[in-house]
Amino acid sequence: MADFGGDIELEDFRAEVRAWLEANFPASLKGQAVLASAEITTPNADLKAWRKAIGEKGWGTPTWPKEYGGGGLSIPQARALAQEMAKAGAFNPLMFGMGVTMIGPTILDYGTEAQKQKHIPPIVRGEVQWCVGYSEPNAGSDLASLQTKCEDAGDHWVINGQKIWTSGAQYSDWCGALVRTDPTVKKHDGISFLLIDMHQPAIETRPIKLIAGASPFCETFFTDAKAPKDALLGKLNEGWTVGKRLLQHERASQTGASGGGRQTPLHEIAKRYVEVDGKGRIADPDLRTRLTQHLMDARIHNLTLARAAAEAKGASGATNAASVLKNSATHVAQTRAELTLEIMGAQGLGWEGEAFAKEEIEAVRGWLSGKAMSIYGGSAEIQNNIISKRILGLPDTTQSS
Numbered sequence: 001m002a003d004f005g006g007d008i009e010l011e012d013f014r015a016e017v018r019a020w021l022e023a024n025f026p027a028s029l030k031g032q033a034v035l036a037s038a039e040i041t042t043p044n045a046d047l048k049a050w051r052k053a054i055g056e057k058g059w060g061t062p063t064w065p066k067e068y069g070g071g072g073l074s075i076p077q078a079r080a081l082a083q084e085m086a087k088a089g090a091f092n093p094l095m096f097g098m099g100v101t102m103i104g105p106t107i108l109d110y111g112t113e114a115q116k117q118k119h120i121p122p123i124v125r126g127e128v129q130w131c132v133g134y135s136e137p138n139a140g141s142d143l144a145s146l147q148t149k150c151e152d153a154g155d156h157w158v159i160n161g162q163k164i165w166t167s168g169a170q171y172s173d174w175c176g177a178l179v180r181t182d183p184t185v186k187k188h189d190g191i192s193f194l195l196i197d198m199h200q201p202a203i204e205t206r207p208i209k210l211i212a213g214a215s216p217f218c219e220t221f222f223t224d225a226k227a228p229k230d231a232l233l234g235k236l237n238e239g240w241t242v243g244k245r246l247l248q249h250e251r252a253s254q255t256g257a258s259g260g261g262r263q264t265p266l267h268e269i270a271k272r273y274v275e276v277d278g279k280g281r282i283a284d285p286d287l288r289t290r291l292t293q294h295l296m297d298a299r300i301h302n303l304t305l306a307r308a309a310a311e312a313k314g315a316s317g318a319t320n321a322a323s324v325l326k327n328s329a330t331h332v333a334q335t336r337a338e339l340t341l342e343i344m345g346a347q348g349l350g351w352e353g354e355a356f357a358k359e360e361i362e363a364v365r366g367w368l369s370g371k372a373m374s375i376y377g378g379s380a381e382i383q384n385n386i387i388s389k390r391i392l393g394l395p396d397t398t399q400s401s
Contacts, residue, residue, distance in 0.1 A: 013077055017084040024053040030089035051093045055125035060094035064108065068116055069124035098168065099123035099130040103176045106246040110193075110234040119174075119195070132246070133163040133177030133196070133220060141382050143178070144187045144240065148222065150179035150194060157194065157232075159225040165376070169205040169218035172198050178243050181236060193239035193246075195231045202226065212369035251326045266336060267291055270343045287342070294335050301328045324391070327383050330373040337367040 026046035054060045057071070062078040064070025073081065085091065094100045104123040107115055122128045139146040148161025159179060169175065175196045182190035196203075202225040207215035234242040267282070270291060275283040282288040305325060340363050341348040348363050350356030374380045388394040 010076060010080055014080050014084055017081055018088070020057070021084065021088045021090055024050070024057075025088060025090045026050055029091075032091075047093060051126045054093065055127070058124060060092055060126060061100055061104065061124050064104070064120070064124060068108075068120035070120075094124075094126050097126070097129060098132055098176075099128060099174075102132060102246050102250045103130045103174075105249045106176070106242060107195075107233065109245055110242050112230075114230065115195070115233065128173040129168060129171050131166050131169045131172040131175045131198070131218075131220075132250075133166055133169075133175045133179075134243070135165045136162060137164055141379060143243075144191065146178055146180060146191065148177070148179050149183075150181050150192060150227075152181075153226075156229060157227045159194070159196065159222040159227065161222050163220040163222075164217075165208075166205070166218045166220040167216050167376075169198070169220045170207055170215075174198055175203075175220070176233070176246065178239055181239075185237070188240045190237055191239040191243070192236055193233040193242040194227055195233055196222075196225065196227050200225060210369065210372070212365045214365075214369065263336075266294065266339060266343075269340065273343050273345065273347070291339065294332070294339060297328075297335065298332045301325070301332050304328065324387060327380055327387075330380060333373060334370055337363070337370045341367050 026049065028046050029050060051060075055069075058064070058066065058069055059071045059073075059081060061069075062071035062073040062081055063075065064072070066072035071078070071081075100123060104120060107119050111119070123130070133148070134143060134146075136146050136148060146161075148159065148163065151158045151160075159177075161179070163169075163177065166175070175198050177194050177196055178191055179194050180190055181192040184190070202223050204221040204223070206219040206221075208217045208219065209215045210217065233239075270282055270287070271280075274287065277283045282291065308325060344360055344363060347356060347360050350360050350364060352361065389396055
């Protein structure tokens with residue numbers, strides 16, 4: 001493949017992308033990105049074929065190194081790929097898994113060559129599911145208080161404890177977990193990051209049903225679970241650093257930094273449900289004003305996202321933007337959900353039945369599930385504390401003098 005460094009070469013690349021999408025992206029999936037998140041529980045032949053095609057091409061992980069199966073594309077190429085996919089109504093089915101969004105990038109950052117060779121290619125091809133074992137019943141916002149024990153048994157590690165809110169644990173093949181390997185030192189200093197095979201009877205998962213009707217989160221129990229000695233990601237007792245890096249990747253995926261499906265513009269949805277004036281505008285000036293403000297907020301978020309991506313190019317540590325954009329993305333997404341329900345009126349309150357269109361049922365369920373955005377990946381309050389203390393340099397008012 002050519003370098004595609006200049007404008008002419010980039011246009012050639014765009015043409016290559018369009019031709020490849022025409023040949024490989026199933027027309028039945030156009031604009032159906034939401035299907036990717038439900039693929040495990042609702043098998044779809046076209047979606048399976050699309051996942052296989054984009055995985056083998058390496059374009060599900062466009063900027064990852066080619067030696068591990070990634071696309072090996074430059075940032076401009078990856079941007080062009082995303083743009084052409086959006087135009088075609090296509091989406092990246094691998095972006096809904098934690099292997100691509102969190103674990104894979106962290107293994108690329110901290111893994112040994114053997115770990116990269118073992119774990120990255122299956123992630124790139126979409127062949128494995130990963131979950132992340134962080135929160136515990138008594139270690140949520142204060143994650144460093146975690147108590148899941150990991151003991152050296154000579155030729156392997158033994159893990160005992162409980163994790164909670166483990167997204168997708170019931171479907172996962174592997175878990176990237178923070179565990180306590182030294183209880184005698186300061187809490188941040190005795191933590192390690194472990195790659196655990198979920199296919200063993202010593203691990204039990206119990207789904208937690210949520211108000212939106214789905215069960216994406218689990219309680220996860222480890223009772224003498226085992227992992228080989230080379231399952232440590234990073235150095236022994238230095239897992240806190242690895243764990244923070246993973247959270248940066250998680251927040252990037254939550255802010256939209258890693259791409260996603262194209263949404264129907266909210267003003268287009270509005271014109272199907274509410275009155276318009278003689279000029280084709282939304283008749284209610286208050287609703288029109290709030291929709292405009294939402295569009296401005298979304299545009300500002302995306303511009304800041306692009307600037308942060310440019311600033312972070314080549315950076316190996318956490319950036320300030322990850323904390324800021326997490327809350328910004330939450331605000332934009334939750335505001336859109338609230339406005340969507342208001343626009344749909346009574347049709348936006350349907351749970352099931354023929355009286356409601358598919359998009360109407362998805363709207364109310366999405367509104368309910370979206371409430372969790374304020375909590376997962378770092379609560380809004382925790383993120384505001386990080387922003388105030390570490391970015392703005394404001395005094396820490398949570399500590400006694």
